[in-house]
Amino acid sequence: xxxxxxxxxxxxxxxxxxxxxxxxxxxxxxxxxxxxxxxxxxxxxxxxxxxxxxxxxxxxxxxxxxxxxxxxxxxxxxxxxxxxxxxxxxxxxxxxxxxxxxxxxxxxxxxxxxxxxxxxxxxxxxxxxxxx
Amino acid sequence: xxxxxxxxxxxxxxxxxxxxxxxxxxxxxxxxxxxxxxxxxxxxxxxxxxxxxxxxxxxxxxxxxxxxxxxxxxxxxxxxxxxxxxxxxxxxxxxxxxxxxxxxxxxxxxxxxxxxxxxxxxxxxxxxxxxxxxxxxxxxxxxxxxxxxxxxxxxxxxxxxxxxxxxxxxxxxxxxxxxxxxxxxxxxxxxxxxxxxxxxxxxxxxxxxxxxxxxxxxxxxxxxxxxxxxxxxxxxxxxxxxxxxxxxxxxxxxxxxxxxxxxxxxxxxxxxxxxxxxxxxxxxxxxxxxxxxxxxxxxxxxxxxxxxxxxxxxxxxxxxxxxxxxxxxxxxxxxxxxxxxxxxxxxxxxxxxxxxxxxxxxxxxxxxxxxxxxxxxxxxxxxxxxxxxxxxxxxxxxxxxxxxxxxxxxxxxxxxxxxxxxxxxxxxxxxxxxxxxxxxxxxxxxxxxxxxxxxxxxxxxxxxxxxxxxxxxxxxxxxxxxxxxxxxxxxxxxx
Numbered sequence: 001x002x003x004x005x006x007x008x009x010x011x012x013x014x015x016x017x018x019x020x021x022x023x024x025x026x027x028x029x030x031x032x033x034x035x036x037x038x039x040x041x042x043x044x045x046x047x048x049x050x051x052x053x054x055x056x057x058x059x060x061x062x063x064x065x066x067x068x069x070x071x072x073x074x075x076x077x078x079x080x081x082x083x084x085x086x087x088x089x090x091x092x093x094x095x096x097x098x099x100x101x102x103x104x105x106x107x108x109x110x111x112x113x114x115x116x117x118x119x120x121x122x123x124x125x126x127x128x129x130x131x132x
Numbered sequence: 133x134x135x136x137x138x139x140x141x142x143x144x145x146x147x148x149x150x151x152x153x154x155x156x157x158x159x160x161x162x163x164x165x166x167x168x169x170x171x172x173x174x175x176x177x178x179x180x181x182x183x184x185x186x187x188x189x190x191x192x193x194x195x196x197x198x199x200x201x202x203x204x205x206x207x208x209x210x211x212x213x214x215x216x217x218x219x220x221x222x223x224x225x226x227x228x229x230x231x232x233x234x235x236x237x238x239x240x241x242x243x244x245x246x247x248x249x250x251x252x253x254x255x256x257x258x259x260x261x262x263x264x265x266x267x268x269x270x271x272x273x274x275x276x277x278x279x280x281x282x283x284x285x286x287x288x289x290x291x292x293x294x295x296x297x298x299x300x301x302x303x304x305x306x307x308x309x310x311x312x313x314x315x316x317x318x319x320x321x322x323x324x325x326x327x328x329x330x331x332x333x334x335x336x337x338x339x340x341x342x343x344x345x346x347x348x349x350x351x352x353x354x355x356x357x358x359x360x361x362x363x364x365x366x367x368x369x370x371x372x373x374x375x376x377x378x379x380x381x382x383x384x385x386x387x388x389x390x391x392x393x394x395x396x397x398x399x400x401x402x403x404x405x406x407x408x409x410x411x412x413x414x415x416x417x418x419x420x421x422x423x424x425x426x427x428x429x430x431x432x433x434x435x436x437x438x439x440x441x442x443x444x445x446x447x448x449x450x451x452x453x454x455x456x457x458x459x460x461x462x463x464x465x466x467x468x469x470x471x472x473x474x475x476x477x478x479x480x481x482x483x484x485x486x487x488x489x490x491x492x493x494x495x496x497x498x499x500x501x502x503x504x505x506x507x508x509x510x511x512x513x514x515x516x517x518x519x520x521x522x523x524x525x526x527x528x529x530x531x532x533x534x535x536x537x538x539x540x541x542x543x544x545x546x547x548x549x550x551x552x553x554x555x556x557x558x559x560x561x562x563x564x565x566x567x568x569x570x571x572x573x574x575x576x577x578x579x580x581x582x583x584x585x586x587x588x589x590x591x592x593x594x595x596x597x598x599x600x601x602x603x604x605x606x607x608x609x610x611x612x613x614x615x616x617x618x619x620x621x622x623x624x625x626x627x
Contacts, residue, residue, distance in 0.1 A: 015423040015450055019430055019443075065415050073569055096419040099411060118419070119426045 011063035039074030053086040064095040148244035170216040186214040222251035276372040284309040298344040316340040350379035420454040500540040509546040518598040525591035530560035559617035565610040
């Protein structure tokens with residue numbers, strides 16, 4: 001039984017994407033996984049599909065440090081965009097950063113549900129997915 | 133005979149006249165005598181002359197008077213007498229003894245003129261003079277005093293002035309007052325001073341002067357112009373007090389504050405570097421480590437041998453990546469600690485030429501044009517290793533991120549922006565950087581802004597580290613699809 005139709009990973013770290021995709025598949029909780037290597041690609045996809053709820057993800061796992069457009073910049077853009085979204089999207093920051101500044105900054109962004117410090121375990125993933 | 137009568141008349145009218153016998157008993161007084169002594173002739177005649185004695189003069193003085201006239205000589209002097217009402221008056225007196233055939237005086241004729249007003253005036257003047265000299269004494273004791281004429285030529289200096297300026301009075305008098313000029317004050321300041329006092333107004337302020345031995349001293353100064361009848365200054369009196377100690381204290385405080393501020397700024401800069409470094413460690417080192425940990429975990433948990441081998445194969449590149457980042461970090465820390473690295477005078481053109489040789493193929497492939505202008509500042513003072521790496525990074529970026537729509541034009545230029553500052557600019561007409569998006573990240577480690585296979589995000593980070601290690605700065609102006617200009621400011625240039 002898949003509880004989540006669409007999950008989006010926004011992360012440029014190939015190893016992380018490779019392993020997390022594998023782990024998510026093993027949970028059997030997600031139907032479709034989409035991956036973007038930077039914030040801009042993800043943002044463009046959301047804009048293109050804002051009126052197409054079927055294509056939009058229920059959850060985004062967002063890395064912070066990425067080329068072209070990083071996680072913070074993505075969140076900035078998304079803040080002005082999300083009232084137009086045809087679907088409620090839950091965003092988790094998923095970063096290797098252990099900087100207290102980053103964690104505090106994330107807490108102040110209402111679009112962000114939580115800050116997950118990498119590595120992300122299978123248990124934690126199941127936990128997050130079940131909460132939706 | 134008539135002539136003598138005329139003389140007597142003239143004398144009576146003009147002078148105070150009295151005649152006494154040889155014992156001093158009054159035999160005759162004229163009207164002037166009565167007027168000044170306020171006695172009538174009747175009250176006086178037959179009286180001893182001491183009736184008008186004021187008791188002011190010493191016994192010795194009076195004895196000398198009598199000795200003179202008793203011996204038949206004329207006595208002249210100033211006497212203070214007392215009138216009937218007790219008031220005193222001064223008379224300039226001539227006593228002429230008249231002698232008998234034995235040459236003994238038988239009478240004395242005293243001719244006096246009233247000098248009371250003069251005497252009062254003299255006394256007032258004496259008092260005033262005493263007061264003035266007391267003031268002068270007090271001033272000389274307490275202050276540094278100098279007087280100059282209207283042109284500023286010193287006409288008087290007191291001891292304190294000599295003491296502080298270390299000149300003798302002889303060395304100073306006749307000299308222009310600028311002999312103690314320290315050159316510290318701006319021309320406009322001195323001009324205002326002169327304008328004030330030349331207009332007859334008092335000037336007050338703090339001046340830094342120079343002593344004979346070249347040392348400086350500070351004086352709190354009041355300059356008072358003395359005006360002539362036309363209201364024009366004919367001399368200036370400068371009264372000063374030594375405030376050198378206070379000024380040194382103030383200067384020390386100012387220096388301490390400056391130092392504290394500099395240290396605070398340095399600490400802040402160090403702190404920012406530390407935060408940056410913490411972020412680098414947190415992200416750039418921790419990320420690959422986590423990858424390795426996750427990969428190892430996966431291998432441990434997996435039962436599928438094919439999958440285990442696949443995942444195992446992914447460890448090696450991550451380790452390589454970790455090693456690479458680690459080495460870059462070590463290199464950047466070495467720059468930060470390499471404070472002993474030697475700066476030297478480098479001809480920018482030579483270094484640029486050297487760098488361009490390495491990019492000949494790319495320059496030819498892209499049909500790139502390199503324009504240079506080092507006329508204004510052909511040399512910079514910088515470590516040669518850093519200049520080479522800096523030019524390499526900026527030129528390689530300009531080539532790497534050229535626009536596919538136009539042939540690249542790269543302009544390298546130096547100019548003087550301040551007396552000891554040289555600015556190097558490298559501008560291109562390439563892809564540009566979205567400054568709104570990336571403003572804070574351009575010089576950070578492992579930040580890339582273009583989808584380019586070779587973009588690593590290390591060059592600009594290293595360049596910034598090197599420039600800042602030498603106290604310089606680097607910044608960029610850029611427009612997407614127009615081009616970028618990198619500015620590097622080298623400070624403490626010897627040229």
